[in-house]
Amino acid sequence: MPDSASRRPTIALAAGGTGGHLFPAEALARELQGRGFGVVLHTERRGAQYTAALEGLPHVVLPASSLEGGVLAKARAAVTIARGVLASRRDLKLRRAALLVGFGGYPSVAPALAARSLGLPLLLHEQATRLSKANVRLLRFADALATSFPAVDGVGGFDPARIVQTGNPVRRAILDARGDYPAFDATGPLRLLVVGGSQGAAVFARVVPPALALLPEALRRRLQVSLQARDGDPQALQDSLRAAGIDATVRPFFDDIGTRLREAHLVITRAGASTAADLLAIGRPAIFVPLPHGGSRAEQRRNAQTLAQAGAGWHVAEADFTPEALSRQLADLLASPTRLPDAARAAAALGRPDAAARLADLVERRLARSASVPHGAAA
The missing domain is CATH 3.40.50.2000 (Glycogen Phosphorylase B;)
Structure with a gap:
């Protein structure tokens, strides 16, 4: 009324x-x-x-x-x-x-x-x-x-x-989480956030854990992973990651997504417009894996390509998103002192809080x- x-x-x-x-x-x-x-x-x-x-x-x-x-x-x-x-x-x-x-x-x-x-x-x-x-x-x-x-x-x-x-x-919870990119060096923690957007992404639960297990032990010991898994057994995924020496939290949904975005060094996600806006508003780099196929889902591919061309992240087609390829990409990104911080700055420059x-x-x-x-x- x-x-x-x-x-x-x-x-x-x-x-x-x-x-x-x-x-x-x-x-x-x-x-x-x-x-x-x-x-x-x-x-x-x-x-x-x-x-x-x-x-x-x-x-x-x-x-x-x-x-x-x-x-x-x-x-x-x-x-x-x-x-x-x-x-x-x-x-x-x-x-x-x-x-x-x-x-x-x-x-x-x-x-x-x-x-x-x-x-x-x-x-x-x-x-x-x-x-x-x-x-x-x-x-x-x-x-x-x-x-x-x-x-x-x-x-x-x-x-x-x-x-x-x-x-x-973007939502107030996201705006309230804005802050400087977290310290990134050769010895500190490496925080990885994996989320599938409003439609979820079962492929992340299938690909990310084995990809992380392939990383060198020195990197695995530094990882702090937050993985959204809506299907399957989140507890089993968490146990398998921890068995590989990775500090991992696996949940169907994160109520504190703003905080986890602020603390993340890198995000693995879909490429929906709302997800992209959240990342740009906070200024965090991402590996974008758009929804496959055509039609309206092609919008995610275009979003991912646009953000990758602007230097705010990396576009990976789902067909190319394999444990071996992701592990190699993560090892390269995490070993470089500049690539993630540079992408974070590019993302923040595109943001419209x-x-x-x-x-x-x-x-x-x-x-x-x-x-x-x-x-x-x-x-």
Whole structure:
């Protein structure tokens, strides 16, 4: 319900059900709340499962469906989206929302269409290096596009004056963990963090432990490893690493991910946009192993390539991610006094820890102009 005590309008946000879409929306929502705005987040059932991210944030769970598939699948999806549009319209009208920010993912389509049907300004945010399918469909309705990277493929003929690089908003838990790169020398501990992102990565549990066991004993004795393993037996993995002389902690999930990122010398991870934003905000180098195959997963490959070309890490295709290859790569990186610290500096140079504030500034500028500037004017 609307907050009658709020002196500033309500801003609606729409996000898909993955962490890569929901976490940036959460970061913006909390920034807007801090500025006195009311907020509401429209998502779907998967997004609603991120209870910690949604704590204290009004949110609406809408029916949602992808438009992928054959004719019958598309017809069913269209009916589901239509139901989502009607439900979103009702909520936007009830809360007297003044603007909607869409963060991609197919569940963001219905709220965006609902907002436009009510004549509300629509801002889109793109986390990746290529416009997502949802944002491609919605771009013609948008007043402005905010991007995470300097260049984003797929924007077509959209007015460049309405494209603003804000960076990708990151959670407060990540921002609070920012700090200097940990001391890195020839004798001290070597902290390795292995995480699979919101979709997990069973391949890391298969490849990383045997790769570490192949390292020289002197390196193994210095390692302090945090490994996220959601499948299989985390305790057995931890026991096998410790039997190899490695100080290891293996868990299905790390509640203190910010702290572990700050302390890490190197991260092994997927290459989702939210993961990349977290690493850049803190300034930590990574070995990026993007999700395999094509389609939307190609976004991770492009993200990994972009970050590797910028010197912020290394891109390894999953087909090449073997225990032997990883062990050789780790031995080379850990033996060099400069490669990891240099990559950390490159990552930090790309980071936008103020991305949520930049995006909130864009929201405020659009609101200020909406009363006097015709729809579609430059942001």
